[in-house]
Amino acid sequence: MGTILVNDQFLDRENGSVDIEDRGYQFGDGVYEVVRVYGGNMFTAKEHLERLFESAEKIHLTLPFTYDELVARLEKLMEVNQLDTGIIYLQVTRGSSARQHHFPEQTKAVLTAYTKEVARPVADMTAGVKAIITDDVRWLRCDIKSLNLLGNLLAKQEAVSKGGFEAVLHRDGTVTEGSSSNVFIISGDTLYTHPATNLILNGITRREILKLCKEIGLSVAEQAFTLEALANADEVFMASTTAEVMPLVQLDETPVGNGKPGEWTQKLQAAFEEAVQKQCGSLAQTI
Incomplete structure (x- = not known):
């Protein structure tokens, strides 16, 4: 089934789940990136991940990790899935809370990521x-x-x-x-x-x-x-x-x-x- 990343945990895809009150699920309250992988190496990863932090800042979302921590997690995810040519999809939502339109005072942002083999077109x-x-x-x-x-x-x-x-x-x-x-x-x-x-x-x-x-x-x-x-x-x-x-x-x-x-x-x-x-x-x- 493959391995996915949820915050700092690496899980079997079948064990991954989304809280019904996750704000990404209910409001689209989050940001994402898609990083291309060629020959087992990420291409322009720095530019993609810097843009992720920039997008998060624009919606007043504080990411629960540093740039270096995120890179390390994505490299491990790519390695355990033995990805050669494909993509890494990652997204961060504001987290779960009782449904309300304004930002909740306290939530924990949720990172999820997975890999997928995608051939060059x-x-x-x-x-x-x-x-x-x-x-x-x-x-x-x-x-x-x-x-x-x-x-x-x-x-x-x-x-x-x-x-x-x-x-x-x-x-x-x-x-x-x-x-x-x-x-x-x-x-x-x-x-x-x-x-x-x-x-x-x-x-x-x-x-x-x-x-x-x-x-x-x-x-x-x-x-x-x-x-x-x-x-x-x-x-x-x-x-x-x-x-x-x-x-x-x-x-x-x-x-x-x-x-x-x-x-x-x-x-x-x-x-x-x-x-x-x-x-x-x-x-x-x-x-």
């Missing part, structure tokens, strides 16, 4: 995927990686129901991000992506891509772009922890460019693989 990254375009109906603090994801789920479900891989979101014609990713366009020799404001999550893969752009000579403009700019872009791609650099080759029913991954996108994919190999070692699969 090599076929999709090679061919590219379809996305739909839909309204961004989420709240205005998308910079917090909280457990409140219903708006994201509705958009993702709309995409899946229409044969898409992702939903590209916009607020009154200005593109923000994807339902579970950041979105980028390339026009000429410049990459455009929405600035890291409260309207998007500043993705860890997003940050890595912006660094890689400098290495490959691609100019970057962190500025909002419109649906018209999206429609006229030479290349479009999304990025996330599990999807990496994923080409979007169709938006609704319209092909992007020639309907194939673009040259700059492929260069970024290659640069991303190289960055992973430097930090984690060899990859089981490559594009």
Whole structure:
């Protein structure tokens, strides 16, 4: 069944449980992260875990462990589950208390984490995927990686129901991000992506891509772009922890460019693989 982590205890998955009055369960009162693992090593773990602490601070949640204690627990969790290529999912809720909307005076935060084998989506990254375009109906603090994801789920479900891989979101014609990713366009020799404001999550893969752009000579403009700019872009791609650099080759029913991954996108994919190999070692699969 696998081993899970609950605070500082390592338990068989079948023995794990959630209190019915846990505020994460009742209110979505908590934060989470997903860390990618390649070859048994966490990729950009520092950036992910620092963001976890930042998200917790933004909702006035005090985490019951230090950064180093958390790293040690996740490394052990990965080791006991013999995780090679996959993810570590972790979340922290405010804990359990009698149901009330305002924060309880005394609760003990609850950390839970598990591992999962997840292969790299090599076929999709090679061919590219379809996305739909839909309204961004989420709240205005998308910079917090909280457990409140219903708006994201509705958009993702709309995409899946229409044969898409992702939903590209916009607020009154200005593109923000994807339902579970950041979105980028390339026009000429410049990459455009929405600035890291409260309207998007500043993705860890997003940050890595912006660094890689400098290495490959691609100019970057962190500025909002419109649906018209999206429609006229030479290349479009999304990025996330599990999807990496994923080409979007169709938006609704319209092909992007020639309907194939673009040259700059492929260069970024290659640069991303190289960055992973430097930090984690060899990859089981490559594009």
